[in-house]
Amino acid sequence: MTILPIRIYGDPVLHEPAEPVGEITDEIRALVRDMYETMDLAPGVGLAGPQVGVNKRLFVYSYEEEDGTAHRGVAIDPELWLAPAVPESLDALEEDEEEGCLSVPGERFALRRSERALLRARDIEGEPFEIAAEGWFARILQHEYDHLDGVIYVDRLKLPLWKQAFKVMRKRGWNTPGCSWTPGVDDLDA
Template identity: 70%
Template sequence: MAILPIRIYGEPVLHEPATPVGDITDEIRALVDDMFETMDAAPGVGLAAPQVGVGKRLFTYGYRDDDGPERRGVAIDPVLWQAPLVPEALDELDDEHESEGCLSFPGERYPLRRAESVRMRARDLDGEPFELEASGWFARVLQHEYDHLDGVIYVDRLLHPWYKDAFKVMRKRSWGGPGMSWLPGRDNLEG
Protein backbone atom coordinates (compact mmCIF):
# COMPACT_ATOMS: atom_id res chain seq x y z
CA MET A 1 0.00 0.00 0.00
CA ALA A 2 1.08 3.57 -0.63
CA ILE A 3 0.03 7.11 0.14
CA LEU A 4 -0.84 8.80 -3.14
CA PRO A 5 -0.45 12.48 -4.10
CA ILE A 6 -3.77 14.34 -3.90
CA ARG A 7 -4.49 16.55 -6.91
CA ILE A 8 -5.33 20.21 -6.29
CA TYR A 9 -8.04 22.26 -7.98
CA GLY A 10 -7.12 22.88 -11.60
CA GLU A 11 -5.82 19.40 -12.39
CA PRO A 12 -7.88 18.33 -15.45
CA VAL A 13 -8.90 14.93 -14.01
CA LEU A 14 -10.76 16.79 -11.24
CA HIS A 15 -12.93 18.72 -13.67
CA GLU A 16 -14.00 15.92 -16.04
CA PRO A 17 -16.66 13.25 -15.49
CA ALA A 18 -15.05 9.97 -14.46
CA THR A 19 -15.59 6.77 -16.47
CA PRO A 20 -17.20 3.61 -15.07
CA VAL A 21 -14.93 1.12 -13.34
CA GLY A 22 -16.50 -1.94 -14.93
CA ASP A 23 -14.63 -5.12 -13.94
CA ILE A 24 -13.00 -5.07 -10.53
CA THR A 25 -9.40 -6.09 -11.14
CA ASP A 26 -6.40 -6.50 -8.87
CA GLU A 27 -5.33 -3.04 -10.06
CA ILE A 28 -8.64 -1.56 -8.80
CA ARG A 29 -8.29 -3.42 -5.47
CA ALA A 30 -4.75 -2.02 -5.04
CA LEU A 31 -6.01 1.49 -5.90
CA VAL A 32 -8.73 1.20 -3.26
CA ASP A 33 -6.19 0.06 -0.63
CA ASP A 34 -3.98 3.04 -1.51
CA MET A 35 -6.96 5.39 -1.40
CA PHE A 36 -7.90 4.25 2.12
CA GLU A 37 -4.30 4.75 3.26
CA THR A 38 -4.19 8.19 1.63
CA MET A 39 -7.60 9.21 3.03
CA ASP A 40 -6.58 8.19 6.55
CA ALA A 41 -3.19 9.94 6.33
CA ALA A 42 -4.68 13.20 5.00
CA PRO A 43 -6.88 12.92 7.21
CA GLY A 44 -10.19 12.95 5.38
CA VAL A 45 -13.64 11.36 5.56
CA GLY A 46 -13.77 10.55 1.85
CA LEU A 47 -11.57 10.36 -1.21
CA ALA A 48 -12.60 10.00 -4.85
CA ALA A 49 -10.39 8.34 -7.46
CA PRO A 50 -10.08 11.56 -9.52
CA GLN A 51 -8.49 13.21 -6.47
CA VAL A 52 -5.56 10.80 -6.81
CA GLY A 53 -5.39 11.22 -10.57
CA VAL A 54 -7.53 8.25 -11.64
CA GLY A 55 -10.59 9.14 -13.71
CA LYS A 56 -12.73 6.21 -12.52
CA ARG A 57 -16.12 6.28 -10.78
CA LEU A 58 -15.22 5.12 -7.30
CA PHE A 59 -14.67 6.65 -3.89
CA THR A 60 -13.78 5.57 -0.39
CA TYR A 61 -15.35 6.87 2.79
CA GLY A 62 -14.69 6.53 6.49
CA TYR A 63 -16.91 8.49 8.82
CA ARG A 64 -18.03 8.06 12.42
CA ASP A 65 -21.18 9.67 13.82
CA ASP A 66 -20.85 11.07 17.33
CA ASP A 67 -23.21 8.40 18.60
CA GLY A 68 -22.67 5.52 16.21
CA PRO A 69 -20.27 3.08 14.62
CA GLU A 70 -17.81 4.00 11.90
CA ARG A 71 -19.18 3.81 8.38
CA ARG A 72 -16.30 2.76 6.18
CA GLY A 73 -16.43 1.46 2.66
CA VAL A 74 -15.94 1.89 -1.03
CA ALA A 75 -18.55 2.87 -3.61
CA ILE A 76 -17.82 1.58 -7.12
CA ASP A 77 -19.86 2.95 -10.02
CA PRO A 78 -22.34 4.57 -7.60
CA VAL A 79 -25.69 6.15 -8.41
CA LEU A 80 -26.91 8.76 -5.92
CA TRP A 81 -30.40 10.14 -5.33
CA GLN A 82 -30.84 13.11 -3.05
CA ALA A 83 -33.86 14.60 -1.34
CA PRO A 84 -34.91 17.95 -2.76
CA LEU A 85 -34.16 21.08 -0.77
CA VAL A 86 -37.30 22.29 0.98
CA PRO A 87 -38.13 26.04 1.06
CA GLU A 88 -37.06 26.44 4.69
CA ALA A 89 -33.69 24.97 3.71
CA LEU A 90 -33.07 28.09 1.64
CA ASP A 91 -32.52 30.19 4.77
CA GLU A 92 -29.11 31.60 5.61
CA LEU A 93 -26.25 29.08 5.64
CA ASP A 94 -25.00 27.87 9.01
CA ASP A 95 -21.18 28.22 9.05
CA GLU A 96 -20.82 25.68 11.85
CA HIS A 97 -23.04 22.87 10.55
CA GLU A 98 -22.86 23.36 6.80
CA SER A 99 -19.16 24.00 6.24
CA GLU A 100 -17.15 21.62 4.11
CA GLY A 101 -13.53 21.18 3.27
CA CYS A 102 -11.93 19.29 0.42
CA LEU A 103 -8.59 17.56 0.14
CA SER A 104 -8.35 18.98 -3.40
CA PHE A 105 -8.82 22.53 -2.08
CA PRO A 106 -6.75 22.03 1.09
CA GLY A 107 -6.79 24.20 4.17
CA GLU A 108 -10.10 25.96 3.50
CA ARG A 109 -13.70 25.46 4.63
CA TYR A 110 -16.82 27.10 3.25
CA PRO A 111 -20.55 26.73 3.92
CA LEU A 112 -22.57 24.89 1.29
CA ARG A 113 -26.20 23.76 1.35
CA ARG A 114 -26.63 20.03 0.70
CA ALA A 115 -29.65 17.72 0.70
CA GLU A 116 -30.42 16.37 4.15
CA SER A 117 -30.77 12.77 2.97
CA VAL A 118 -29.59 10.57 0.13
CA ARG A 119 -29.86 7.04 -1.15
CA MET A 120 -26.92 5.44 -2.91
CA ARG A 121 -26.66 2.27 -4.95
CA ALA A 122 -23.14 1.01 -5.76
CA ARG A 123 -20.92 -2.06 -5.83
CA ASP A 124 -18.42 -3.07 -3.18
CA LEU A 125 -14.89 -4.36 -3.75
CA ASP A 126 -16.21 -7.88 -4.36
CA GLY A 127 -18.49 -6.55 -7.08
CA GLU A 128 -21.59 -7.10 -4.94
CA PRO A 129 -24.31 -4.47 -5.29
CA PHE A 130 -25.44 -2.65 -2.17
CA GLU A 131 -27.72 0.21 -1.29
CA LEU A 132 -27.62 2.55 1.65
CA GLU A 133 -29.52 5.54 2.93
CA ALA A 134 -27.81 8.36 4.75
CA SER A 135 -28.81 11.59 6.40
CA GLY A 136 -27.06 14.49 8.06
CA TRP A 137 -23.29 14.69 7.85
CA PHE A 138 -22.88 11.26 6.26
CA ALA A 139 -25.25 12.32 3.44
CA ARG A 140 -23.04 15.39 2.97
CA VAL A 141 -19.93 13.18 2.68
CA LEU A 142 -21.57 10.99 0.03
CA GLN A 143 -22.79 14.00 -2.00
CA HIS A 144 -19.35 15.62 -1.83
CA GLU A 145 -17.54 12.50 -3.07
CA TYR A 146 -20.15 11.78 -5.72
CA ASP A 147 -19.69 15.32 -7.06
CA HIS A 148 -16.01 14.50 -7.65
CA LEU A 149 -17.06 11.67 -9.96
CA ASP A 150 -18.99 14.20 -12.07
CA GLY A 151 -16.03 16.60 -12.24
CA VAL A 152 -17.45 19.03 -9.66
CA ILE A 153 -15.51 20.37 -6.69
CA TYR A 154 -17.53 21.84 -3.85
CA VAL A 155 -16.10 25.35 -4.31
CA ASP A 156 -17.73 25.35 -7.77
CA ARG A 157 -21.10 25.23 -5.96
CA LEU A 158 -20.45 28.05 -3.47
CA LEU A 159 -22.59 31.15 -3.29
CA HIS A 160 -21.32 34.71 -3.11
CA PRO A 161 -19.32 35.87 -1.07
CA TRP A 162 -17.72 32.47 -0.38
CA TYR A 163 -17.24 31.71 -4.09
CA LYS A 164 -15.34 34.97 -4.51
CA ASP A 165 -13.20 34.26 -1.44
CA ALA A 166 -12.38 30.71 -2.58
CA PHE A 167 -11.16 31.96 -5.93
CA LYS A 168 -9.05 34.67 -4.26
CA VAL A 169 -7.40 31.89 -2.23
CA MET A 170 -6.86 29.88 -5.40
CA ARG A 171 -5.15 32.78 -7.18
CA LYS A 172 -3.00 33.55 -4.12
CA ARG A 173 -1.79 29.93 -3.97
CA SER A 174 -1.32 29.69 -7.76
CA TRP A 175 -3.87 26.90 -8.07
CA GLY A 176 -6.15 26.48 -11.03
CA GLY A 177 -3.84 24.79 -13.52
CA PRO A 178 -2.43 21.30 -14.04
CA GLY A 179 0.46 19.84 -12.10
CA MET A 180 -0.45 20.78 -8.52
CA SER A 181 -0.70 18.13 -5.80
CA TRP A 182 0.20 17.50 -2.19
CA LEU A 183 1.26 14.36 -0.34
CA PRO A 184 -0.27 13.54 3.07
CA GLY A 185 2.44 12.97 5.65
CA ARG A 186 4.95 15.06 3.73
CA ASP A 187 3.21 18.34 3.00
CA ASN A 188 1.65 20.24 5.87
CA LEU A 189 -1.81 20.82 4.37
CA GLU A 190 -5.29 20.03 5.58
CA GLY A 191 -8.58 19.87 3.65
Protein backbone atom coordinates in the same frame (compact mmCIF):
# COMPACT_ATOMS: atom_id res chain seq x y z
CA MET B 1 0.55 0.22 0.41
CA THR B 2 1.29 3.55 -1.19
CA ILE B 3 0.31 7.04 -0.11
CA LEU B 4 -1.03 8.72 -3.23
CA PRO B 5 -0.56 12.39 -4.18
CA ILE B 6 -3.86 14.29 -3.96
CA ARG B 7 -4.61 16.52 -6.93
CA ILE B 8 -5.42 20.15 -6.18
CA TYR B 9 -8.23 22.15 -7.80
CA GLY B 10 -6.49 23.15 -11.05
CA ASP B 11 -5.76 19.60 -12.19
CA PRO B 12 -7.89 18.81 -15.28
CA VAL B 13 -8.82 15.29 -14.08
CA LEU B 14 -10.86 16.93 -11.29
CA HIS B 15 -13.05 18.75 -13.80
CA GLU B 16 -14.17 15.99 -16.14
CA PRO B 17 -16.69 13.19 -15.62
CA ALA B 18 -15.04 9.95 -14.53
CA GLU B 19 -15.34 6.71 -16.51
CA PRO B 20 -17.07 3.58 -15.13
CA VAL B 21 -14.84 1.10 -13.32
CA GLY B 22 -16.46 -1.96 -14.86
CA GLU B 23 -14.53 -5.11 -13.88
CA ILE B 24 -12.95 -5.03 -10.43
CA THR B 25 -9.37 -6.11 -11.04
CA ASP B 26 -6.40 -6.57 -8.73
CA GLU B 27 -5.27 -3.13 -9.90
CA ILE B 28 -8.56 -1.61 -8.70
CA ARG B 29 -8.29 -3.47 -5.36
CA ALA B 30 -4.75 -2.09 -4.86
CA LEU B 31 -5.96 1.41 -5.77
CA VAL B 32 -8.75 1.19 -3.19
CA ARG B 33 -6.30 0.03 -0.47
CA ASP B 34 -4.02 2.96 -1.31
CA MET B 35 -6.96 5.38 -1.32
CA TYR B 36 -8.00 4.27 2.19
CA GLU B 37 -4.43 4.74 3.40
CA THR B 38 -4.17 8.18 1.79
CA MET B 39 -7.58 9.31 3.08
CA ASP B 40 -6.78 8.20 6.63
CA LEU B 41 -3.38 9.91 6.66
CA ALA B 42 -4.70 13.18 5.15
CA PRO B 43 -6.96 12.99 7.32
CA GLY B 44 -10.21 13.00 5.40
CA VAL B 45 -13.66 11.42 5.45
CA GLY B 46 -13.74 10.63 1.73
CA LEU B 47 -11.52 10.40 -1.32
CA ALA B 48 -12.55 9.94 -4.95
CA GLY B 49 -10.60 8.36 -7.80
CA PRO B 50 -10.15 11.66 -9.70
CA GLN B 51 -8.58 13.22 -6.59
CA VAL B 52 -5.68 10.79 -6.92
CA GLY B 53 -5.48 11.18 -10.69
CA VAL B 54 -7.53 8.09 -11.58
CA ASN B 55 -10.46 8.98 -13.81
CA LYS B 56 -12.70 6.16 -12.55
CA ARG B 57 -16.11 6.26 -10.84
CA LEU B 58 -15.18 5.14 -7.35
CA PHE B 59 -14.67 6.68 -3.93
CA VAL B 60 -13.83 5.58 -0.40
CA TYR B 61 -15.43 7.01 2.74
CA SER B 62 -14.96 6.76 6.49
CA TYR B 63 -17.22 8.56 8.94
CA GLU B 64 -18.33 7.93 12.52
CA GLU B 65 -21.66 9.28 13.76
CA GLU B 66 -21.91 10.93 17.19
CA ASP B 67 -23.58 7.76 18.50
CA GLY B 68 -20.54 5.70 17.44
CA THR B 69 -22.08 4.20 14.29
CA ALA B 70 -19.21 3.75 11.84
CA HIS B 71 -19.50 4.01 8.07
CA ARG B 72 -16.48 2.89 6.07
CA GLY B 73 -16.45 1.52 2.58
CA VAL B 74 -15.91 1.92 -1.11
CA ALA B 75 -18.54 2.88 -3.68
CA ILE B 76 -17.78 1.58 -7.17
CA ASP B 77 -19.81 2.87 -10.13
CA PRO B 78 -22.27 4.54 -7.74
CA GLU B 79 -25.63 6.15 -8.37
CA LEU B 80 -26.93 8.81 -5.98
CA TRP B 81 -30.44 10.11 -5.36
CA LEU B 82 -31.13 13.18 -3.24
CA ALA B 83 -34.13 14.20 -1.17
CA PRO B 84 -35.73 17.42 -2.45
CA ALA B 85 -34.90 20.70 -0.76
CA VAL B 86 -37.14 21.80 2.10
CA PRO B 87 -38.45 25.37 2.59
CA GLU B 88 -35.92 26.16 5.33
CA SER B 89 -33.19 25.53 2.74
CA LEU B 90 -33.68 29.18 1.72
CA ASP B 91 -32.45 30.35 5.14
CA ALA B 92 -28.95 31.72 5.59
CA LEU B 93 -26.17 29.15 5.64
CA GLU B 94 -25.11 27.95 9.07
CA GLU B 95 -21.58 27.29 10.36
CA ASP B 96 -22.39 23.57 10.66
CA GLU B 97 -22.86 23.53 6.86
CA GLU B 98 -19.18 24.22 6.24
CA GLU B 99 -17.28 21.56 4.39
CA GLY B 100 -13.76 21.13 3.14
CA CYS B 101 -12.02 19.15 0.44
CA LEU B 102 -8.62 17.50 0.19
CA SER B 103 -8.36 19.06 -3.29
CA VAL B 104 -8.75 22.54 -1.73
CA PRO B 105 -6.67 21.77 1.37
CA GLY B 106 -7.12 23.71 4.58
CA GLU B 107 -10.10 25.75 3.41
CA ARG B 108 -13.73 25.40 4.54
CA PHE B 109 -16.80 27.09 3.13
CA ALA B 110 -20.52 26.80 3.85
CA LEU B 111 -22.55 24.94 1.24
CA ARG B 112 -26.15 23.82 1.42
CA ARG B 113 -26.60 20.10 0.69
CA SER B 114 -29.59 17.81 0.77
CA GLU B 115 -30.26 16.35 4.22
CA ARG B 116 -30.86 12.85 2.82
CA ALA B 117 -29.31 10.77 0.09
CA LEU B 118 -29.64 7.24 -1.25
CA LEU B 119 -26.47 5.62 -2.59
CA ARG B 120 -26.45 2.49 -4.73
CA ALA B 121 -23.07 1.07 -5.72
CA ARG B 122 -20.88 -2.02 -5.77
CA ASP B 123 -18.38 -2.95 -3.07
CA ILE B 124 -14.83 -4.21 -3.60
CA GLU B 125 -16.15 -7.73 -4.25
CA GLY B 126 -18.52 -6.43 -6.91
CA GLU B 127 -21.60 -6.97 -4.73
CA PRO B 128 -24.33 -4.33 -5.04
CA PHE B 129 -25.34 -2.42 -1.90
CA GLU B 130 -27.57 0.47 -0.92
CA ILE B 131 -27.13 3.09 1.81
CA ALA B 132 -29.78 5.56 2.97
CA ALA B 133 -27.84 8.40 4.61
CA GLU B 134 -28.81 11.51 6.54
CA GLY B 135 -27.01 14.58 7.84
CA TRP B 136 -23.22 14.66 7.58
CA PHE B 137 -22.98 11.20 6.10
CA ALA B 138 -25.37 12.27 3.31
CA ARG B 139 -23.17 15.36 2.80
CA ILE B 140 -20.04 13.19 2.49
CA LEU B 141 -21.67 10.95 -0.12
CA GLN B 142 -22.86 13.98 -2.14
CA HIS B 143 -19.41 15.59 -1.96
CA GLU B 144 -17.58 12.47 -3.16
CA TYR B 145 -20.17 11.73 -5.83
CA ASP B 146 -19.71 15.28 -7.17
CA HIS B 147 -16.02 14.48 -7.75
CA LEU B 148 -17.07 11.68 -10.09
CA ASP B 149 -19.01 14.18 -12.18
CA GLY B 150 -16.09 16.64 -12.32
CA VAL B 151 -17.53 19.03 -9.72
CA ILE B 152 -15.64 20.33 -6.69
CA TYR B 153 -17.65 21.80 -3.85
CA VAL B 154 -16.21 25.32 -4.34
CA ASP B 155 -17.77 25.28 -7.82
CA ARG B 156 -21.19 25.16 -6.10
CA LEU B 157 -20.60 28.08 -3.71
CA LYS B 158 -22.76 31.17 -3.87
CA LEU B 159 -21.34 34.70 -4.00
CA PRO B 160 -19.51 36.07 -2.01
CA LEU B 161 -18.10 32.72 -0.80
CA TRP B 162 -17.29 31.69 -4.38
CA LYS B 163 -15.17 34.85 -4.83
CA GLN B 164 -13.43 34.25 -1.50
CA ALA B 165 -12.59 30.63 -2.38
CA PHE B 166 -11.22 31.51 -5.80
CA LYS B 167 -9.18 34.40 -4.39
CA VAL B 168 -7.50 31.96 -1.98
CA MET B 169 -6.88 29.41 -4.74
CA ARG B 170 -5.48 32.05 -7.11
CA LYS B 171 -3.14 33.33 -4.37
CA ARG B 172 -1.86 29.79 -3.68
CA GLY B 173 -1.62 28.88 -7.36
CA TRP B 174 -4.12 26.06 -6.97
CA ASN B 175 -6.18 27.02 -10.02
CA THR B 176 -3.41 25.88 -12.39
CA PRO B 177 -2.70 22.32 -13.61
CA GLY B 178 -0.05 20.19 -11.94
CA CYS B 179 -0.60 21.00 -8.26
CA SER B 180 -0.81 18.15 -5.78
CA TRP B 181 0.15 17.30 -2.23
CA THR B 182 1.03 14.05 -0.51
CA PRO B 183 -0.28 13.44 3.02
CA GLY B 184 2.51 12.77 5.50
CA VAL B 185 5.07 14.29 3.12
CA ASP B 186 4.02 17.82 2.16
CA ASP B 187 3.52 20.59 4.72
CA LEU B 188 0.69 22.71 3.37
CA ASP B 189 1.21 25.39 6.02
CA ALA B 190 4.75 26.18 4.87
